[in-house]
Amino acid sequence: MSKDTTVMLGHGSGGSMMKRIIDEVFIEAYGSDELRRGDDAAVLAGLAPGERLAYSTDSFVVTPHFFPGGDIGRLAVCGTVNDVATSGAVPLYLSCAFILEEGFPMESLRRICQTMAEVAKEAGVRIVTGDTKVVNRGHGDGIYINTSGVGVLAPGVDLGGARCQPGDKVLVSGTLGDHGIAIMSCREGLSFQAAIESDAAPLNHLIAEVLAAAPNTRCFRDPTRGGIASTLNELSSQAGVDITIEEDAVPVKDAVLGACDMLGYDVMQVANEGKMVCVVPADEAEAALAAMRANRYGADAAIIGEVAEARPDRGPKVFLRTSFGGTRILDMLVGEQLPRIC
Secondary structure, eight states, X not given: OOOOOSOOGGGGSSSHXXXXXXXXIIIHHXXXXXXXXXXXXXXXXXXXXXXEEEEEEEEEOOSSSEETTEEHHHHHHHXXXXXXXXXXXXXXXXXXXXXXXXXXXXXXXXXXXXXXXXHHHHHTOEEXXXXXXXXXXXXXXXXXXXXXXXXXXXXXXXXXXXXXXXXXXXXXXXXXXXHHHHXXXXXXXXXXXXXXXXXXXXXXXHHHHHHHHOTTOOEXXXXXXXXXXXXXXXXXXXXXXXXXXXXXXXXXXXXXHHHHHHHXXXXXXXXXXXXXXXXXXXXXXXXXXXXXXXXXXXXXXXXXXXXXXOOTTSOOOEEEEOTTSOEEEOOOOOSOSSSSOO
16 A cells, blocks of 8 residues: 555646556445456446447546647547547547636636537537536636546447557557647746647547457557556556557657757656557558548557567566667656646
8 A cells, every 4th residue: 555645736647646546545445347447438238238338537627728729628528538439439428517616707618618519519429418516716726627428339349458469559649748738838838939739639530430440459548647658558557568669650749849858758758638549450550550640630640669478577568669779668657747737
């Protein structure tokens, strides 16, 4: 057991501290089989024989509420749509709950709701129920949003991190770090020569197109808090395998890489909100890549690495083969790199 006695910002980072509070508090208290799988959405039996549903929930506390490339409402819809879609399900319905602070501008609320309606229409989902609470002035941060989503899985679709196998290829749907650096630059009032915008996007259609092209896909995972480093470590642990990625193959915009270098961030640990990691059998990797690149949100997709057997004398690991030819362990984010990112 850890020695944590109070909740800290790092417990929401998406890294090792967050994994610790999930394992030692939440799963310890009410860990169902579905929860213990560790995927982004739970797969549940439906009412009809053979019917399966995917269900996920997420809360959004980002500050500032409006940023280059989107706002908290766009994140709220995209985040839950993408979590449901990682299971291979077709997202259908969303719930939406608002926690508002007294004094929050009504015009800002209308703007956020309009964004949510537009993104939901693009994703092909409907917002069908919700809740509203208001807290006293000074006891919130303007607005928090929770969204939950439900989708339906087609027969035979069975995805999950535990399905990764040695020899599989690892793909990413586009450039990394865009969202985290956009939020940081907006929050800190920094400007860069090239504009950096959040990548927040609904990826359910991209996922469906990849599944059509590569039907034996093992899993999808969106590398949000903790970045791709935390995501790959989660997959490695679930499947008990090693994963090695090639630094030169990972797509990163020059402006984002420059910002990370200047600020001391590891781009592999920076949050994304419109990217998808995909693990597929080697013989379907090129088909999956082509499907990604044919989608508007996957133009910069790349094959970045592969899965291998873990050595029996140690646990599963994730490695980064650097552009200089060396190899280093790619760890999960430990503390809080940039709080309140989504």
